[in-house]
Amino acid sequence: MAVTETPPETVETASAAAPSAPHPQPGGLAAVLGSGDHKVIGRLYIVAALLLGLPVLGLGLAFGVEGFEPETLDVFSSDVAYQLFTLLRVGTLFLLAFPLIIGVAMVVVPLQVGSRSIAFPRAAAASFWGWFLGSILLIASYAINGGPGGGSANGVNLWIAAMGLIVASVLLAAVCLATTVLALRTDGLSLERTPLFAWSVAIASIMWVFTLPVLGGMLVLMYVDHRHGGALALGGSAGIYPALAWIFRNPQIYVLAVPVLGFAADVFATASGSRQRMRGLVQGAIGVFGAVSFGAFLAIPSTDALDSLLVVVLGIAAVVPVLVVAGGALDAVRGSGSLKAGPGVAYAAAGILMLVVGTLAGAIGSIPGVLEVPEGSSASSNIFFLGITHAVVVAAVIAALGGITWWASKVGRGPAASSVGLVAPLLLLVGGIVMTVPDFVSGIVGDGVETQGDYAGGIAAANVVVAIGVAIVALGLLAAAVSLLPLLRRPDDEVPADPWGGQTLEWLAPSPPPVGNFEGELAVVASAEPLYDLREEK
Template sequence: MVGSGDHKAIGRLYIGASLLFLLVSGLAGQAVAIEKFEAGTLPEDTVFQTFTLHSVAGLFLFLAPFLLGVAMCVVPLQVGASAIAFPRAAAASFWSWLVAGGVLLAAYAINGGPGGGRDDGVDLWAVAFIAVLVALLLGALCVATTVLTLRAPGLTLARTPMFSWAMLVTSVLWLVSLPVLVATLALIYVDHRYGAVAFGRDGPVMYDRILWALRQPQIYAFAVPVLGFAADAVPVSARARPGRRGAAMGAIGAFGLLGFGAFVQPTVSPGSGRTPVAIVFALAAVVPVLVVLGGAATALRAGRPRLASPLLFSVAALLVLLVGALVGATAPIERFELGTDLYAGAHVHLVTLAATIGGLGGLWYWATKIVGRPLSEAAGRTAALVLLVGTFVLAFPDVLSVVVGDDREAERGIDALNLASAAGGVLVLLGLLLGLAGLLGGLRRRGDRVPDDPWDGHTLEWATPSPPPLGNFADLPAVSSATPLLDGRDPDGRTAGETGATDGRDVGGTEGTGEIGATGETGAAGETRAAATAKASGSVG
């Protein structure tokens, strides 16, 4: 695995390492929550550092690389590519991110980071942060180029699977917004190192200059993949044909546009977070989430849903994201007086945890492709529910404190609600640990036959064996629709959701046990998986 240019190996490395970093960010977050409830728990000079560690590590050492890891594993499979574009660059992206991430944590450990007491540590933090971002951007470039140039014959951009489309939008969005953060950090580094006259004077000033990347609207740039994952997984789980692809793709693209936050950089446009443009962006961000949620509801109503973990993760992620978008929509409106750090923090928690739930859902949904074996359904379902409840318990008390509290309480929170919020944080950590346990349990499972397509999937990634071999596809697949595998099983479009007439199992699927994919048995309609795949592959069918 070390030194491999195989996109699945790199993706797995990204996922594994980011989950380790998650523990660091999660523990720092809990420390901040306890400090909020019981002031003085942390040494006074480390509170700000702990807070920034939680934010920066949570977003750039866990969430972004975790999503990138899932994308690196899945996107080339979804678009029918034999490899990721620039495989050596993808490998370099991971290793440089890992080293830079370690250095970033080391910078905090030696009293660096924003507000740190050791100048070398602060400089090291800025350089390591730049390296982390550049590495992530390199990975995003590989993913975007894969979707743009390495799609299978016949797989037009309009037919691209939703997750791949969402990752294209996400990657491009990162590529055009995060370089501004890199530039800001470069200014901070040079100024702090050589003079500290403007940009790197002290911790809070320094952090204020990069805060736009961790707040609305930029924070939505990390939640776009959730929409893609849900738009892919819900129709499959509901055993229905995905409807209104154009609307879903447009919604995902629009959400990406609304997640472009570089224009609210405070040096360039101070106070721009409360301009009419920012307010319109914040309000409009609700619409794409509603569109994808509506599509999911339509698929669930038209099909025969199975209550599997991908469906639970999808619905949970969409609900949390919707609430997050609603909270975000109200924040910039001055009349409501909600623009406190506490409210912004609740919004960020909702959006990032929606992305986390979606990412974990992706891990469960594509487990046979990513880790090579299915993950425990019980652990997945429990983790999804615990994370859903935990996220609301974590964020709602903060929202409530700002809405009903006085000025002081709107800044620091109401004591009882702070306790509830800390409990929510514990629940979230518990949910994440459950997810981690489910993942480790799946990895330890040996000897089972791994199904190729445990969910009766619609898109090309399910046409490969599990785990996918090097090169992914024995032959270059050619496709003629957005749901090639579904069309192979159900060429007349009789699947529920189109006519509401049939059961997905009747046309070659299973109940999600993966028996057909594993054994190559014929389906109920007498069609082998291979034949279905061949038909799905376009030119043969």
């Protein structure tokens, strides 16, 4: 008998067990380490992102304090300030914002498209563990005097390699998410009917797949260059961060914020209790926003890309799709004449407003001559772009926290606390604006350089306002964390499957959803709002 042939006793067992009872689910540590359930993996992403990413924001606060009096108030010694500055930039993006968005998407997207699983569930699990271990190694590299500008060769090499592992893991997650939307939709759910959050995640994931390999390729070059004595002349450890700065500025930073639009569109349509009248336009706008967020061409430092008329036009145009989605949300509310206000709606409004601030600033910054470029600096080193990055990252974090709150009964065990949940997005929005607007002012009328010799940058008075903004954001995050605590404990009453009068399939799943997500077979979907159809039929 061939080794791949199924032995007769196995066939008998299979025949006897064909209509078998459900396989016992692994429990305890096995349920965490060995799980392929997309909800478990998503929760792991969310918890780990909050644990690893929030301390990084503490760094931001410390930098803000140093900015009070850059010349006299040295929170960080000049030996480590540059390294910690890079940790702040990389950490907010890859340790907080990306994994938070991915975590929410991992839980929600398969539910929204009516799938019982995420595509490539084991790869999704590998993406989490790879990202998690890569993040720990990244932090460890700073601890041994590594990272950009670090003094330890091994530490710098470790930083580059750990970043490579993080990028590869994010790419793996993106492939899983995009494939889920493209290939695992339930019967009748065509691409046009795909829920807008799932659609936006698919667009964002595809853009990550298109642009992050450029970052990965650059990391390989840097590793080879640094390990083998600077043969490629990339500038050693000090040259690492400037070469990667393109991922932190617009338009590339917008790839992070595409799901903000989908989240806002979904929440407003549901809260207004009506079908999204401008759905086609909103869906198209999300696609366009994804397309204009392509910024990998900025990876070549010597290019004159920023002077190109098309880049200028695209930079200015990026605000249009955001305004279209905001208009679609308002139209949904106007069409129904009602709005069920709650924390989810507050988060959605705050997220899209913050993104409007970021993209509007991006549009202004793209106009030639608005920003003064100091002699010997590149255009990207203007502190104005730091403000844009912060605005977009805050928008993404607001949307991610909003997603956890809105889909709380799917992400956790029960609904989030609504009163504190209403305060959190407000604080995050106000803090985000207070934190970013001074950087815009500094960029236009100040000295303009993002990292001065004292690593504070900007106008000292404006930096005080930035620090206050960071403190408000930190307070907002604290409020959000408090509002999410009920997700951890089992509620006394049964949690309703659909607390908001939802329109899309995730609200058909029990709360919290079991393995396999749905009980029984799903009916064929006939519109973009299948649950709305069901209610109309009744």
